[in-house]
Amino acid sequence: xxxxxxxxxxxxxxxxxxxxxxxxxxxxxxxxxxxxxxxxxxxxxxxxxxxxxxxxxxxxxxxxxxxxxxxxxxxxxxxxxxxxxxxxxxxxxxxxxxxxxxxxxxxxxxxxxxxxxxxxxxxxxxxxxxxxxxxxxxxxxxxxxxxxxxxxxxxxxxxxxxxxxxxxxxxxxxxxxxxxxxxxxxxxxxxxxxxxxxxxxxxxxxxxxxxxxxxxxxxxxxxxxxxxxxxxxxxxxxxxxxxxxxxxxxxxxxxxxxxxxxxxxxxxxxxxxxxxxxxxxxxxxxxxxxxxxxxxxxx
Amino acid sequence: xxxxxxxxxxxxxxxxxxxxxxxxxxxxxxxxxxxxxxxxxxxxxxxxxxxxxxxxxxxxxxxxxxxxxxxxxxxxxxxxxxxxxxxxxxxxxxxxxxxxxxxxxxxxxxxxxxxxxxxxxxxxxxxxxxxxxxxxxxxxxxxxxxxxxxxxxxxxxxxxxxxxxxxxxxxxxxxxxxxxxxxxxxxxxxxxxxxxxxxxxxxxxxxxxxxxxxxxxxxxxxxxxxxxxxxxxxxxxxxxxxxxxxxxxxxxxxxxxxxxxxxxxxxxxxxxxxxxxxxxxxxxxxxxxxxxxxxxxxx
Numbered sequence: 276x277x278x279x280x281x282x283x284x285x286x287x288x289x290x291x292x293x294x295x296x297x298x299x300x301x302x303x304x305x306x307x308x309x310x311x312x313x314x315x316x317x318x319x320x321x322x323x324x325x326x327x328x329x330x331x332x333x334x335x336x337x338x339x340x341x342x343x344x345x346x347x348x349x350x351x352x353x354x355x356x357x358x359x360x361x362x363x364x365x366x367x368x369x370x371x372x373x374x375x376x377x378x379x380x381x382x383x384x385x386x387x388x389x390x391x392x393x394x395x396x397x398x399x400x401x402x403x404x405x406x407x408x409x410x411x412x413x414x415x416x417x418x419x420x421x422x423x424x425x426x427x428x429x430x431x432x433x434x435x436x437x438x439x440x441x442x443x444x445x446x447x448x449x450x451x452x453x454x455x456x457x458x459x460x461x462x463x464x465x466x467x468x469x470x471x472x473x474x475x476x477x478x479x480x481x482x483x484x485x486x487x488x489x490x491x492x493x494x495x496x497x498x499x500x501x502x503x504x505x506x507x508x509x510x511x512x513x514x515x516x517x518x519x520x521x522x523x524x525x526x527x528x529x530x531x532x533x534x535x536x537x538x539x540x541x542x543x544x545x546x547x548x549x550x551x552x553x554x555x556x557x558x559x560x561x562x563x564x565x566x567x568x569x570x571x572x573x574x
Numbered sequence: 575x576x577x578x579x580x581x582x583x584x585x586x587x588x589x590x591x592x593x594x595x596x597x598x599x600x601x602x603x604x605x606x607x608x609x610x611x612x613x614x615x616x617x618x619x620x621x622x623x624x625x626x627x628x629x630x631x632x633x634x635x636x637x638x639x640x641x642x643x644x645x646x647x648x649x650x651x652x653x654x655x656x657x658x659x660x661x662x663x664x665x666x667x668x669x670x671x672x673x674x675x676x677x678x679x680x681x682x683x684x685x686x687x688x689x690x691x692x693x694x695x696x697x698x699x700x701x702x703x704x705x706x707x708x709x710x711x712x713x714x715x716x717x718x719x720x721x722x723x724x725x726x727x728x729x730x731x732x733x734x735x736x737x738x739x740x741x742x743x744x745x746x747x748x749x750x751x752x753x754x755x756x757x758x759x760x761x762x763x764x765x766x767x768x769x770x771x772x773x774x775x776x777x778x779x780x781x782x783x784x785x786x787x788x789x790x791x792x793x794x795x796x797x798x799x800x801x802x803x804x805x806x807x808x809x810x811x812x813x814x815x816x817x818x819x820x821x822x823x824x825x826x827x828x829x830x831x832x833x834x835x836x837x838x839x840x841x842x843x844x845x846x847x848x849x850x851x852x853x854x855x856x857x858x859x860x861x862x863x864x865x866x867x868x869x870x871x872x873x
Contacts, residue, residue: 359694359696359719360692360694363669363692363694363719364673364692366665366669367666367669367670367673367675368673368675370662370665370666370669370670371666371669373662374662374666376666376670376675376832379832379833379834379835380676380832383833388817388818388819388835389835390836390837392837392840393659393662393663393837393840395658395842396662420658420662421658518687519687520687527682533675533682534678534682536687536688538689538692541691541692543694
């Protein structure tokens with residue numbers, strides 16, 4: 276069963292993949308495999324009496340790992356399919372900042388031949404809060420542009436493109452000297468407000484904070500204060516504690532804050548269908564699936 | 575002799591390189607080597623009676639290849655030192671366009687949670703008008719982002735990152751299907767108005783034109799017309815037929831035109847000093863220098 280706003284596109288892609296013994300169905304009782312959006316699947320869970328495997332088309336699966344929901348099936352999420360889009364988004368905004376694009380637009384509007392000096396990425400340092408498959412992709416693009424890459428993770432050190440890893444109590448050592456701090460952290464109980472006043476104060480004043488993970492990682496009022504006091508140069512936020520952002524939220528008018536409304540990485544159905552086909556073959560062979568979610572850990 | 579607005583920085587860098595038998599001088603009569611900006615060097619040419627070699631710190635050396643000037647010395651220009659900066663500039667604007675950054679800023683100013691769909695670079699096609707060392711660097715970044723790269727050159731096919739080369743009469747075949755057309759052409763008599771109404775009409779309507787070469791390559795009024803008639807999506811211009819751009823030039827108010835006032839690649843003195851040191855060693859050994867300019871060809 277396909278449960279997605281893009282069901283037609285997925286249907287076409289899955290059909291053209293000609294996966295053996297796979298039948299598309301709309302009957303929740305007989306369906307054992309579901310591909311789709313976590314929220315829509317959560318709503319259908321009580322009806323899915325034969326459910327064995329759910330492939331989420333998103334990386335974030337919060338609705339499905341909620342302790343109130345059943346956990347008697349295999350849940351796999353979308354990983355390895357957002358790296359490219361995230362990398363374009365993050366470096367789009369990093370270059371937008373370094374190249375002073377907005378300043379140039381304003382000079383042009385004022386009909387002034389003004390030449391603000393651009394920064395260069397080479398030699399600058401980027402810090403990745405969380406280094407999963409998205410972080411690894413960001414690290415690759417950072418190295419392409421000659422940057423130094425620091426990575427903060429719980430324990431893993433999986434990307435060889437990260438120059439130095441930091442863990443646990445080394446958070447402030449990690450933050451020291453960063454030109455860019457990028458959070459790609461998932462929403463879990465351990466990631467709440469990691470980016471707080473202390474961490475923001477530890478950043479150099481030229482630093483730019485980018486959040487493409489989840490909004491819970493940020494103490495939002497501390498970030499407003501840090502930007503107002505020019506303790507960091509700018510922030511780019513794609514995710515928020517509450518989405519859509521409430522109308523009276525201070526972020527709307529905070530200086531040097533750029534918001535993008537949870538659009539940094541839209542799932543690209545052809546990539547997602549390829550991942551589904553790969554996992555389907557493993558499923559039929561009774562092998563462990565790729566990107567299986569630990570319900571307890573939450574990702 | 576050093577002739578540059580950044581003479582102090584170059585002096586320090588050259589001194590610390592400890593090049594054998596090299597003495598810095600301010601006496602034009604005894605000086606045989608000059609490092610600096612073409613315009614300043616041109617003004618000094620009549621006084622430089624012992625001149626043997628000029629290393630330009632720019633890629634463009636128009637004042638020195640002017641037929642009215644003497645040509646009794648070796649002229650080398652700066653190549654291989656702008657690729658990185660140019661690549662950051664060009665991809666900064668390409669991502670600015672694909673990610674609809676300005677549209678997002680406007681949504682934020684209007685306090686609206688709006689989610690315009692971003693484009694992705696993968697699968698898109700970039701066409702490079704001129705593939706020297708800058709073009710090769712742009713090709714490398716384009717490949718990093720999964721783009722297809724077409725290259726138009728007089729004859730050379732030096733960059734392996736270019737997927738397909740076009741020459742001479744194949745200009746319209748080259749333009750066909752481009753998402754981005756980037757000119758890195760030098761100013762020569764052969765590059766005048768290559769980007770004219772015919773070429774602009776041959777581009778698909780989603781195409782963006784970027785000029786980081788020289789302004790003479792563009793028929794500026796044809797470009798204004800093409801943008802006004804939405805025959806292409808946008809243009810990013812760093813260079814112009816006349817600089818600074820005259821106050822009454824239509825570019826100031828042409829829709830979807832972004833101007834950056836000849837700042838796409840500022841010379842980075844440490845890179846430049848490294849190139850000078852390399853050429854100095856070749857010079858002392860009597861060997862051919864790197865990036866020697868053909869006065870007749872102009873680059």
